[in-house]
Amino acid sequence: MCGIVGYTGHQPAKDIIIDGLKKLEYRGYDSAGIALLEEDKIVVRKKKGKIANLEKSIAGEKFYATTGIGHTRWATHGAPTDANAHPHINEDGSIAVVHNGIIENYMELKEKLENEYNIHFRSETDTEVIAQLLGVLYKEKHNLQDSVYAASKMMKGAYTFAAVCDQEQDRIVAFRKDTPLIAGLGDGCNFLASDVTPLLKYLDQIYLIDNGEMVVCTPNQIEIFDEDYKPVQREPLHVNWSVEDAQKGGYQHFMLKEINEQPKAVSETLGRRLDEEGHVHLDGISLTKEDLARIHKIDIVACGTAYHAGLIGKYLIEKFTGIPVEVDIASEYRYRDPLVDEHTLFIAVSQSGETLDTLMSLREAKAKGARVLSIVNVVGSSVARESDDVFYTWAGPEIAVASTKAYTTQLICLYLLALYIGRLNEHITEEYAQNILGELKLLPKKIQKILDHSSKIENMAKLLYNRPQVFYIGRGMDSAVAYEGSLKLKEISYINSFAIAAGELKHGTIALIEPETTVIAIATQDFLYPKMYSNIEEIKARHAHIISLVKEGHEEISQISTDVIEIPDCRDEVSPVLAIVPLQLFAYYMARERGENIDKPRNLAKSVTVE
Numbered sequence: 001m002c003g004i005v006g007y008t009g010h011q012p013a014k015d016i017i018i019d020g021l022k023k024l025e026y027r028g029y030d031s032a033g034i035a036l037l038e039e040d041k042i043v044v045r046k047k048k049g050k051i052a053n054l055e056k057s058i059a060g061e062k063f064y065a066t067t068g069i070g071h072t073r074w075a076t077h078g079a080p081t082d083a084n085a086h087p088h089i090n091e092d093g094s095i096a097v098v099h100n101g102i103i104e105n106y107m108e109l110k111e112k113l114e115n116e117y118n119i120h121f122r123s124e125t126d127t128e129v130i131a132q133l134l135g136v137l138y139k140e141k142h143n144l145q146d147s148v149y150a151a152s153k154m155m156k157g158a159y160t161f162a163a164v165c166d167q168e169q170d171r172i173v174a175f176r177k178d179t180p181l182i183a184g185l186g187d188g189c190n191f192l193a194s195d196v197t198p199l200l201k202y203l204d205q206i207y208l209i210d211n212g213e214m215v216v217c218t219p220n221q222i223e224i225f226d227e228d229y230k231p232v233q234r235e236p237l238h239v240n241w242s243v244e245d246a247q248k249g250g251y252q253h254f255m256l257k258e259i260n261e262q263p264k265a266v267s268e269t270l271g272r273r274l275d276e277e278g279h280v281h282l283d284g285i286s287l288t289k290e291d292l293a294r295i296h297k298i299d300i301v302a303c304g305t306a307y308h309a310g311l312i313g314k315y316l317i318e319k320f321t322g323i324p325v326e327v328d329i330a331s332e333y334r335y336r337d338p339l340v341d342e343h344t345l346f347i348a349v350s351q352s353g354e355t356l357d358t359l360m361s362l363r364e365a366k367a368k369g370a371r372v373l374s375i376v377n378v379v380g381s382s383v384a385r386e387s388d389d390v391f392y393t394w395a396g397p398e399i400a401v402a403s404t405k406a407y408t409t410q411l412i413c414l415y416l417l418a419l420y421i422g423r424l425n426e427h428i429t430e431e432y433a434q435n436i437l438g439e440l441k442l443l444p445k446k447i448q449k450i451l452d453h454s455s456k457i458e459n460m461a462k463l464l465y466n467r468p469q470v471f472y473i474g475r476g477m478d479s480a481v482a483y484e485g486s487l488k489l490k491e492i493s494y495i496n497s498f499a500i501a502a503g504e505l506k507h508g509t510i511a512l513i514e515p516e517t518t519v520i521a522i523a524t525q526d527f528l529y530p531k532m533y534s535n536i537e538e539i540k541a542r543h544a545h546i547i548s549l550v551k552e553g554h555e556e557i558s559q560i561s562t563d564v565i566e567i568p569d570c571r572d573e574v575s576p577v578l579a580i581v582p583l584q585l586f587a588y589y590m591a592r593e594r595g596e597n598i599d600k601p602r603n604l605a606k607s608v609t610v611e
C-alpha cells in the first residue's frame with residue numbers, strides 16, 4: 001500500500017514525479033503529495049483524493065526543482081485528509097519524508113519527541129514521526145544519510161521511506177524495511193520507486209533494494225548500504241517489461257485489457273515451461289526426486305484471489321501427486337503456529353510478492369525448516385527473493401486492483417507444478433500427464449472464444465446490474481471458482497455477494513434464497529453434474545433467478561435455469577481456467593453499468609503491505 005517515487009536529475013522533477021505517481025496509484029489513492037527541492041527550501045504540496053486533485057491544485061504554479069519525492073497514499077494512521085497526506089515535514093520544514101508501511105513504535109517515539117524536544121505534531125500519522133525524528137538527528141549529525149541510518153535503528157515495524165533535506169540539494173536518501181523499494185539507474189538521473197512501472201519510460205536497469213538497506217541517490221550515483229552501514233556492490237537488473245504493457249492500449253479500463261490479455265498470458269506462462277518434446281521444464285525450481293522423497297505435506301498460503309488459486313491448487317496437487325495439501329489464508333496461517341517442519345513444502349502464491357501476511361507466513365515456515373517455493377508475478381519482489389525456488393507467472397504488469405490475468409497464470413503454474421511433481425513421484429503416468437498438457441495447450445484458444453462472445457455477458461449485466469445481491473455456488477473445483485467469481489463481483493461493483501459450496505447451501509444459507517435472488521451456479525465438473533442438478537432444483541423451487549455456467553452442450557441444467565453461460569468443452573481438470581473468465585467479464589460489466597471506478601475500487605489497494 002502507498003506508492004513512493006523519487007527523482008534526481010537535470011529535468012524539472014514535478015512532472016516526472018507526478019507521472020510516476022499515476023503509475024503507482026493502484027497502490028493507494030486516497031491522497032497524494034510531492035516535495036520539491038526548490039533552491040534553498042523544500043516546497044510541499046499535498047491534497048486529499050486522487051493524484052488528479054493534486055495536479056489541479058498546483059496547475060498554476062511554476063517549479064524549477066530537479067530533485068523531489070512524491071507519494072500516493074492508502075490510509076492506515078489518520079483519515080485521508082490534506083494534513084495526513086504525505087510528504088510530512090519536520091518542525092522547521094527542512095526535511096520532508098514519504099513513507100510506505102506502519103511504524104509499530106510510533107507512539108513511543110512521538111511521546112519522546114514531544115516530551116524531550118518539545119516537538120508539535122501537525123498530523124495523525126505515524127510517518128510524521130520519521131520527519132520529526134530526522135529533524136532532531138540532523139541537528140546532531142549534520143548529514144541526511146547518517147540521520148536516516150540512525151533513525152532506521154530506532155524504529156520498529158514496516159518503514160520504507162525516502163527523505164530530502166534543504167541543506168542537501170540533489171540528494172534523496174531512502175531506507176527499505178518490509179515494503180518494496182527499487183532504485184532506477186538512468187542517464188544523468190536516478191530514481192527511487194515502489195515498483196518498476198514509473199521507470200519504464202526512462203530506463204531499463206534497476207537495483208533491487210533489500211530489507212534493511214539504505215540507498216543514497218544523486219543524479220550521477222546510486223549508493224547502497226547494508227544494515228551495518230557498509231557499502232553494497234550489486235549488479236543492476238535488466239527489466240524487459242515494455243511501456244505499452246503498463247498502458248491501457250485502447251481499452252476503457254486496465255481490468256478489461258487484462259481480462260483480454262489472458263490468452264497471451266496463459267500461452268506465455270505455459271510456453272516457457274514446455275520443452276520441444278512437450279515435457280514440463282520448471283525454470284527457477286530445483287526440486288529433485290530425493291528432495292521430493294523428504295516432502296510429506298504441502299502448505300499453500302496466500303491471500304484473496306491468490307488464495308482462491310491455492311484452493312484449486314490443492315485439488316490438482318493431491319490428484320496428480322498423492323501428497324496431502326493444506327491451503328490457508330496467510331493472515332490466519334502466520335498466527336496459528338502451523339505444524340511445519342523440514343518435511344513440508346511451503347508454497348506462497350502472490351501476484352505482487354509484497355503482501356505482508358504472505359511474506360510473514362513464508363518467514364514463519366522457513367524458520368521452522370520448510371522448503372519454500374513461490375508462485376509470483378513481480379520479478380525481484382520480497383516473496384520471490386526470500387524463497388528457495390521461484391516460479392514466475394510471467395503475466396506482465398497487472399495494474400487493475402482486481403486480479404484477473406495474474407490469477408489464471410497462477411493456476412497454470414499450479415498445473416505445471418502438480419504435473420511435474422506427479423511425474424517425479426510417479427503418481428501419474430506419462431500418458432495422463434500428456435493428456436492434461438494437451439488440454440492446457442488448448443486453453444488460450446478456448447479463452448479467446450469466451451472473450452469473442454463477451455457481448456452476451458455484457459447484455460446480461462445490462463439487465464441485472466441493479467440486483468442487490470448475487471450468490472455463487474459450485475462443487476469441487478467449481479466451489480473455488482465460485483469464491484473467486486464472487487470476490488470479483490463484490491470488490492468492483494459493491495454488490496453484496498457470497499459464495500458457498502453447493503452441497504452446503506441447505507445447511508443454513510438457503511434461508512437467504514427468495515424469489516428473484518440471483519444465483520450463479522457453476523457446473524463444469526462432469527462427475528458432479530447430477531449433484532449440481534439437484535442443488536439447482538432446490539434453488540429453483542424457491543423461485544430464484546438462476547444463471548448456470550456449464551460446458552457447451554450440457555442441456556439438462558440449461559433447461560432448468562433462467563439463463564446460461566457456456567464455456568468450451570474440456571476435461572474437468574482444466575475447466576477452472578475457463579470458468580473464471582465469464583465471471584470476470586460479468587463482474588466487470590456489472591460494475592461498468594453501475595458507473596463504478598473499476599480499476600481503483602473504494603477502500604482497496606493493489607499491494608497490501610500492512611497486516
Ligand code: F6R
Nearest residue numbers: 304305306350351352355402403
Ligand atoms: C482481488 C485481489 C486481491 C489479491 C490479494 C493478494 O482481486 O487482487 O485479493 O489477490 O490482495 O495479493 P497478492 O497476490 O499480490 O499477494
